[in-house]
Amino acid sequence: MTDAEILVLLKDNDTTAYRHLVDRFGPFVYNTVLGVLQHPGDAEDITQEVFVQVFQSIHQFKGESKLSTWMYRIAVTKSLELLRSRKRKKRFAFVQSLTQPGNNQLTIDPPHFQHPGVIMEQKEHAQYLFKAIEKLPEKQKTAFILHKLEDQSYQEIAEIMQVSLSSVESLMFRAKQQLRKLLGDYYENLKP
Amino acid sequence: MKISNPRTDFLIKVNHLINMHTQEKENWIDAALNSLDAIERATPPADLYARILDRQNTPRQNALRVRMTPPQRWMVAASIALLLFVNVMTCIKMKQQFAVRANPAGVFATEYFGFLKPVDI
Numbered sequence: 001m002t003d004a005e006i007l008v009l010l011k012d013n014d015t016t017a018y019r020h021l022v023d024r025f026g027p028f029v030y031n032t033v034l035g036v037l038q039h040p041g042d043a044e045d046i047t048q049e050v051f052v053q054v055f056q057s058i059h060q061f062k063g064e065s066k067l068s069t070w071m072y073r074i075a076v077t078k079s080l081e082l083l084r085s086r087k088r089k090k091r092f093a094f095v096q097s098l099t100q101p102g103n104n105q106l107t108i109d110p111p112h113f114q115h116p117g118v119i120m121e122q123k124e125h126a127q128y129l130f131k132a133i134e135k136l137p138e139k140q141k142t143a144f145i146l147h148k149l150e151d152q153s154y155q156e157i158a159e160i161m162q163v164s165l166s167s168v169e170s171l172m173f174r175a176k177q178q179l180r181k182l183l184g185d186y187y188e189n190l191k192p
Numbered sequence: 193m194k195i196s197n198p199r200t201d202f203l204i205k206v207n208h209l210i211n212m213h214t215q216e217k218e219n220w221i222d223a224a225l226n227s228l229d230a231i232e233r234a235t236p237p238a239d240l241y242a243r244i245l246d247r248q249n250t251p252r253q254n255a256l257r258v259r260m261t262p263p264q265r266w267m268v269a270a271s272i273a274l275l276l277f278v279n280v281m282t283c284i285k286m287k288q289q290f291a292v293r294a295n296p297a298g299v300f301a302t303e304y305f306g307f308l309k310p311v312d313i
Contacts, residue, residue, distance in 0.1 A: 022241045030236035044243075047236055051244045117232035125220075125227035132224075148228045176225070183221045 003067040010058045022051055025068065028150065029075045031117075035145040036079035038113035038130055046082055050075045065159055072150075072160045076142050083138075115149075132182035140175035143168055 001009075001020055009017030029050050034043035053074055061070055113134075118126040133141055142161060146152040152160070154168045161168065237243070260268070 019241055022244060026236045026240050027233050030240075031233045034234050043234075044237060044240075047240065048244050048247050051240075052248050055244075055248060115228075115231065116234050118227065119230050122227040122230070125224040126231075129224045129227050149231060149233075179225060180221055183224050184217060187217050187220050 004063075007058070007061070007063065007067065010055075018055060021054070025071050026051075028068065029071060032072060032075050032145065032150055033079045034115070035133075035149040036076065036141065037082060038134060042082060046075070046078050049078055053078070069156070069159050072146065072152075073162070076146075076160065080138055080142070128183060128186050129179070132179045132186070135182055136175055136178055139163075140171050140178065143171040144175040144179075147172065 001017075006017055006021060006024075010021065026047065030043060030047045033046045033050070034040065037043050037046065050071065054071060061067070112127045113130045114123060114127060115130065133144060136144065139161070143157050146157045146160060147154070154165055154172070158165045158168045163171075
């Protein structure tokens with residue numbers, strides 16, 4: 001089924017089209033969201049939200065971009081929103097912990113994330129890489145994840161992020177530089 | 193026959209160790225950066241579609257919603273308008289006062305005639 005056919009059926013509220021959309025784009029969306037959030041539970045939750053929003057706003061989709069581009073955009077936006085809300089909660093918890101010494105549950109960082117798709121030999125390295133990715137600024141993180149995890153070209157990333165191709169190149173260059181620096185620090189701590 | 197200098201030998205060894213460490217570090221960083229090269233896509237739970245339908249049919253209860261009646265909306269709009277009006281008027285009045293003070297003759301005239309006639313001149 002082509003994108004155009006799916007769209008026509010979705011706009012007619014065809015339930016088989018919904019099912020088809022989830023089967024086809026579910027793994028793309030989940031993998032991207034998981035890469036950004038680095039938490040399987042939150043990734044499942046946001047993936048569901050992405051599809052609910054897609055179903056609700058499919059009539060507003062004008063078809064100016066590819067369906068997959070639009071879905072990636074929603075997935076990235078929703079993931080980043082959750083990250084921002086997490087940061088706010090963390091800040092709030094920190095302020096609370098200053099006034100209430102016993103209450104510091106939210107300031108504890110979760111354990112390092114392990115992506116289920118990483119091959120066994122690379123698991124340790126990947127763990128450090130994900131730890132470093134978490135520290136990247138939002139745009140660099142998005143570009144890097146879409147490229148490395150979803151194998152998207154720079155042109156496709158530019159369309160998803162609604163920026164120019166040169167901006168994506170610059171984001172990727174800065175992301176790699178920043179990751180090298182962060183990984184270098186981890187190495188120094190790992191092997192003093 | 194080459195005469196070895198202990199200090200030079202020591203420095204060469206240190207330099208060699210630093211180079212080895214740097215090389216090892218760069219290799220480790222490269223390995224970490226390339227660790228996602230053969231990554232496979234993570235798969236969502238098998239019942240994803242059922243969960244989406246569930247979520248779609250049950251709206252979230254914990255979302256923060258502010259519901260306002262039309263009169264309340266007008267009250268808020270009127271309050272904002274009043275606040276803006278007061279601020280603008282204060283700015284205009286302050287500007288006029290500064291303009292009078294900047295002109296000494298104006299200040300003198302205001303004070304002098306103000307003393308003689310409290311009413312407007």
